[in-house]
Each structure stands twice: as structure tokens, then as C-alpha cells.
Amino acid sequence: xxxxxxxxxxxxxxxxxxxxxxxxxxxxxxxxxxxxxxxxxxxxxxxxxxxxxxxxxxxxxxxxxxxxxxxxxxxxxxxxxxxxxxxxxxxxxxxxxxxxxxxxxxxxxxxxxxxxxxxxxxxxxxxxxxxxxxxxxxxxxxxxxxxxxxxxxxxxxxxxxxxxx
Numbered sequence: 001x002x003x004x005x006x007x008x009x010x011x012x013x014x015x016x017x018x019x020x021x022x023x024x025x026x027x028x029x030x031x032x033x034x035x036x037x038x039x040x041x042x043x044x045x046x047x048x049x050x051x052x053x054x055x056x057x058x059x060x061x062x063x064x065x066x067x068x069x070x071x072x073x074x075x076x077x078x079x080x081x082x083x084x085x086x087x088x089x090x091x092x093x094x095x096x097x098x099x100x101x102x103x104x105x106x107x108x109x110x111x112x113x114x115x116x117x118x119x120x121x122x123x124x125x126x127x128x129x130x131x132x133x134x135x136x137x138x139x140x141x142x143x144x145x146x147x148x149x150x151x152x153x154x155x156x157x158x159x160x161x162x163x164x165x
Contacts, residue, residue, distance in 0.1 A: 008141040019155060037070075048088060073092055074102070081115065084109075087116075093131065
């Protein structure tokens with residue numbers, strides 16, 4: 001059986017002034033993981049990515065996970081709702097002055113509660129606060145949550161490239 005076509009959207013933002021903030025929901029907290037631990041990143045990746053078939057990092061060894069997640073170019077934030085992990089995002093600082101939102105999403109039990117807009121607001125504010133980047137970017141695709149693209153655009157990100165595979 002043939003796999004369905006997947007459209008990938010690449011979005012960017014060139015200044016914090018473009019951000020259309022979403023207010024913080026009551027009882028929702030976002031915390032940076034100050035002590036890096038690749039096992040935590042792997043857990044978050046699996047928790048959030050499973051419904052969307054995130055597979056690119058599943059085959060990585062412990063060492064490969066550690067090199068990635070504990071790099072000084074990667075920072076991780078996790079979201080809590082009433083004490084439970086509700087989602088996370090990772091930012092990756094690139095050599096060209098860009099910050100990529102490398103991973104972003106909510107755990108399945110916390111989708112469709114209005115948390116995504118604030119979590120993305122937080123991610124964009126964190127990215128712009130990290131060493132004065134030239135640009136913040138992300139990619140999403142048609143395999144992602146049905147409102148993912150709309151959330152990125154609602155926060156002020158603009159599509160700059162689209163591919164179909």
C-alpha cells in the first residue's frame with residue numbers, strides 16, 4: 001500500500017515583535033530543564049511524538065541521544081498541568097544565527113485544551129531571548145496535529161517553503 005503524500009511546511013519569524021501572544025492558561029507551567037539528561041529528552045520525545053509517528057530519533061543509541069540532548073546548543077522546556085507533564089519543546093541553536101524549534105508538542109491527554117498556543121508563545125519568547133538570533137524557524141507536516149500549522153501561523157510565523165513527498 002502506498003504511503004500518503006506528506007506536505008512539509010517550513011515557517012519562520014524574523015523578530016519578537018511579530019509574535020501574537022497567547023495568554024497563559026490557569027494551572028499551566030513551563031519550566032526549563034536546567035540539568036540536562038538525555039533520558040528525559042528521550043522520554044518527552046516518545047510521550048509527545050508517538051501519536052505523530054516521530055521516528056527520526058527512535059533508533060539512536062544512548063550515546064547519540066546524550067550527544068544531542070546534552071549539547072550546549074540544545075535547551076529543553078517541559079510543560080506541567082496540575083503536576084503532570086503536558087508537553088515540551090526543544091530549541092536548537094544553529095551556527096548561522098538561527099534558532100530552530102526542533103521539537104514541540106503536547107502529550108495526548110493535554111491536546112485540545114488551549115495549551116498549544118501558550119506553549120508556542122513561550123517557545124518563541126525563549127528562542128528570541130537566547131543570544132539575539134537572526135531568525136527562529138520550525139517545520140511541521142500534514143502528519144502532525146490538524147491545528148499545528150494554524151497555531152504556528154496564529155503566533156506570527158510565516159511559511160517560507162513547502163515541500164511534498
